[in-house]
């Protein structure tokens with residue numbers, strides 16, 4: 001029986017377009033100025049140490065670090081220090097009212113319903129935990145953070161690695177088969193299944209793939225097929 005929902009964000013609860021056409025350009029525009037202004041802040045400085053370690057760029061050369069980060073953004077690299085810094089930049093945007101998180105209507109409706117029906121809800125995204133709390137805290141449909149019991153990001157491991165899902169299982173202390181992982185990326189579903197979790201593949205647009213895997217267009221279909229038996 002499914003007791004826990006673990007959900008991806010981009011392409012699952014929220015549109016790919018919001019992340020790629022709004023959030024990522026916002027970070028690309030504001031990150032250089034943010035780093036120049038806040039490079040001595042301990043949280044920023046810690047992430048810049050990690051950018052230098054990971055890239056081999058000179059830690060003392062802020063412009064070289066910024067160029068590395070811009071390159072990682074162009075390549076959509078899911079690197080923890082980039083994701084942490086993007087979250088800090090987006091925080092300013094959400095707080096100033098320049099950003100509002102996108103959430104699909106069906107996701108909004110069922111996240112609330114599943115919470116109210118006693119399911120425990122968790123997020124697992126490549127976006128940092130800060131970024132996850134922001135997108136769900138400042139959505140166009142209100143604050144969804146009260147529905148979530150916890151958040152996981154790349155600090156627990158990459159989303160295509162079975163070990164990351166085993167780490168999440170250790171943290172949650174529940175049987176793998178009681179967790180339903182929702183994602184739009186098949187390689188992530190394969191990794192979660194290798195750890196014993198149940199999965200649903202969200203295909204929001206375009207043709208449905210030929211697959212043995214459970215596929216849904218939206219959260220209503222997930223609910224009807226997998227969660228009504230509870």
Ligand SMILES: CSCCC(=O)C(=O)COP(=O)(O)O
Nearest residue numbers: 009010125126127131132135
């Ligand atoms: C937390 S919103 C920004 C999401 C993000 O930065 C990203 O790279 C998308 O990752 P996901 O694992 O949600 O597909």
Ligand SMILES: [Mg+2]
Nearest residue numbers: 008010011184
């Ligand atoms: Mg996704």
